[in-house]
Amino acid sequence: MWDWNYVLDVLPQLLSALKMTVWITLCSFVVSLIVGLLLALAARSRFKPLAYVTKGIIEFIRNTPLLVQVFFLYYSLPLLMGVSIPAFYAGVIGLGLHYSTYLSEVYRSGIEAVPKGQWEAATALNYTKGQTWRIVILPQAIPPIIPVLGNYLIVMFKETPILSAITLVEMMLTAKNVVSQSFRAFEPYTLVGILFLAISYIASLLVQRLEKRMNLLRGK
Amino acid sequence: MSTTVIESGEEASRENASLRDKPGTGNTPIVRYQGVTKSFGDVQVLKGIDLEMMPGEKVAVIGPSGSGKTTMGRMLMTLEEPTEGTIELDGELLWHMRVKDRLVRADEKHLHRMRGHVGMVFQHFNLFPHMNVLRNVTEAPRKVLGLSKEEAEERAVSMLGKVGLADKLKMYPSHLSGGQKQRVAIARALVMKPKVMVFDEVTSALDPELVGEVLEVIREIAEEGEMAMMLITHEMDFAKEIADRVIFGADGRIVEQGTPEEIFENPQSERLQSFLQRFRAQGI
Ligand SMILES: Nc1ncnc2c1ncn2[C@@H]1O[C@H](COP(=O)(O)OP(=O)(O)O)[C@@H](O)[C@H]1O
Numbered sequence: 343m344w345d346w347n348y349v350l351d352v353l354p355q356l357l358s359a360l361k362m363t364v365w366i367t368l369c370s371f372v373v374s375l376i377v378g379l380l381l382a383l384a385a386r387s388r389f390k391p392l393a394y395v396t397k398g399i400i401e402f403i404r405n406t407p408l409l410v411q412v413f414f415l416y417y418s419l420p421l422l423m424g425v426s427i428p429a430f431y432a433g434v435i436g437l438g439l440h441y442s443t444y445l446s447e448v449y450r451s452g453i454e455a456v457p458k459g460q461w462e463a464a465t466a467l468n469y470t471k472g473q474t475w476r477i478v479i480l481p482q483a484i485p486p487i488i489p490v491l492g493n494y495l496i497v498m499f500k501e502t503p504i505l506s507a508i509t510l511v512e513m514m515l516t517a518k519n520v521v522s523q524s525f526r527a528f529e530p531y532t533l534v535g536i537l538f539l540a541i542s543y544i545a546s547l548l549v550q551r552l553e554k555r556m557n558l559l560r561g562k
Numbered sequence: 563m564s565t566t567v568i569e570s571g572e573e574a575s576r577e578n579a580s581l582r583d584k585p586g587t588g589n590t591p592i593v594r595y596q597g598v599t600k601s602f603g604d605v606q607v608l609k610g611i612d613l614e615m616m617p618g619e620k621v622a623v624i625g626p627s628g629s630g631k632t633t634m635g636r637m638l639m640t641l642e643e644p645t646e647g648t649i650e651l652d653g654e655l656l657w658h659m660r661v662k663d664r665l666v667r668a669d670e671k672h673l674h675r676m677r678g679h680v681g682m683v684f685q686h687f688n689l690f691p692h693m694n695v696l697r698n699v700t701e702a703p704r705k706v707l708g709l710s711k712e713e714a715e716e717r718a719v720s721m722l723g724k725v726g727l728a729d730k731l732k733m734y735p736s737h738l739s740g741g742q743k744q745r746v747a748i749a750r751a752l753v754m755k756p757k758v759m760v761f762d763e764v765t766s767a768l769d770p771e772l773v774g775e776v777l778e779v780i781r782e783i784a785e786e787g788e789m790a791m792m793l794i795t796h797e798m799d800f801a802k803e804i805a806d807r808v809i810f811g812a813d814g815r816i817v818e819q820g821t822p823e824e825i826f827e828n829p830q831s832e833r834l835q836s837f838l839q840r841f842r843a844q845g846i
Pocket residue numbers: 602607625626627628629630631632633634
């Protein structure tokens with residue numbers, strides 16, 4: 343059943359695909375961290391049209407499947423606009439944009455947890471709006487949500503197989519290619535599962551430790 | 563935010579007159595409320611406030627809770643916008659600007675410039691919990707006034723010394739007592755060198771044994787004299803001692819005002835008499 347020689351044969355390919363998968367995840371996460379924050383800020387804008395449009399975009403992205411979005415970026419956008427995006431960028435933008443709408447919600451909860459008095463003290467000291475965000479609000483809003491952000495990183499990692507649909511050679515597609523050549527499906531797919539499990543498990547332990555550290559820091 | 567438009571020729575001439583007085587010469591009020599009202603939804607909380615404060619003047623504001631004292635102070639700090647009327651600061655309109663011949667709501671740039679003249683100390687301190695004591699006091703001078711790190715620290719350390727906290731520079735607010743927090747908050751407001759400062763019941767949230775140390779600090783600041791102070795307070799003895807003038811507000815109006823002696827020894831209105839009586843009965 344389980345052929346160790348075959349495992350040793352395919353493992354290097356899968357490990358190199360794992361590196362790619364982690365890299366895609368990290369890039370997408372950075373995109374979602376930045377865009378998520380921008381969305382959270384824009385949704386709170388005092389300029390109402392901006393706030394409404396932003397909330398509309400968030401709802402739209404959340405309520406369409408990620409698969410459809412990456413298909414759109416990779417296959418439809420070139421037809422519509424005449425620009426073709428390499429699979430890597432399409433994947434990173436698609437995954438990052440999709441999760442930015444979830445992260446914007448996380449940011450929102452962090453921002454709303456900062457007491458009103460902090461805004462008022464910032465006004466009383468005559469900070470500008472931008473300074474108030476940078477110096478007073480965000481430094482208090484972000485630390486408590488770091489563990490939740492970390493959990494989203496893991497969720498995004500586990501979503502990467504979707505990107506095989508746009509020919510992005512992450513672990514799943516690599517396994518598929520291997521299988522289509524050797525006609526042995528058992529080992530490659532099992533290995534992919536084990537690798538996902540291992541990385542996610544290690545990452546979740548790290549997030550837990552981070553959460554404990556944060557709680558200690560805040561309880562000081 | 564809607565744009566408030568007030569058209570009034572009389573308003574225009576009054577503003578011009580006050581602009582002709584040179585600010586800071588002593589005959590321009592530092593603060594002037596004219597016909598100020600404030601409504602929250604359908605509820606009118608302030609029903610027409612007229613009030614002037616001269617540079618350096620210490621004005622105590624007393625009155626039953628819910629009478630609108632905090633709202634009045636918050637308007638000066640630009641935390642609450644007047645529904646009607648105008649507020650002038652050092653001869654300039656605070657919440658309005660003149661565009662052609664009309665008064666329109668001031669933009670953020672104008673508010674930012676005017677706000678620099680005002681400071682506020684809050685009932686619940688509102689210190690920044692993620693900064694130590696020193697940074698709580700140096701951050702705004704550096705980022706808002708543009709002082710260098712050295713200048714800001716020199717100013718902050720001297721101010722923290724004045725409020726008796728020179729040995730707590732590296733502490734975080736969560737490690738301080740209420741009285742110490744409030745003294746940091748006072749230092750934080752003072753380093754900005756405002757021309758007028760609002761103290762909104764700054765001892766109300768403190769344990770009784772910590773009230774004294776905060777009042778002592780405010781007394782010292784008051785004695786230095788140059789800054790005008792609006793002291794919203796329930797500490798009658800304190801108001802009597804340091805205020806040049808006492809204002810009694812009730813139901814959104816100024817009911818009576820005068821020197822501390824007039825207000826406390828010889829109250830005229832029945833509202834004030836019963837307010838003071840109730841206060842003495844409670845023995846606070
Ligand atoms: N943001 C607000 N929204 C609605 N009502 C408010 C708000 N702020 C104050 N009020 C109401 O205005 C009245 C006056 O409040 P305040 O100025 O705090 O009085 P005081 O400081 O004299 O106790 C109170 O009835 C209070 O409930």
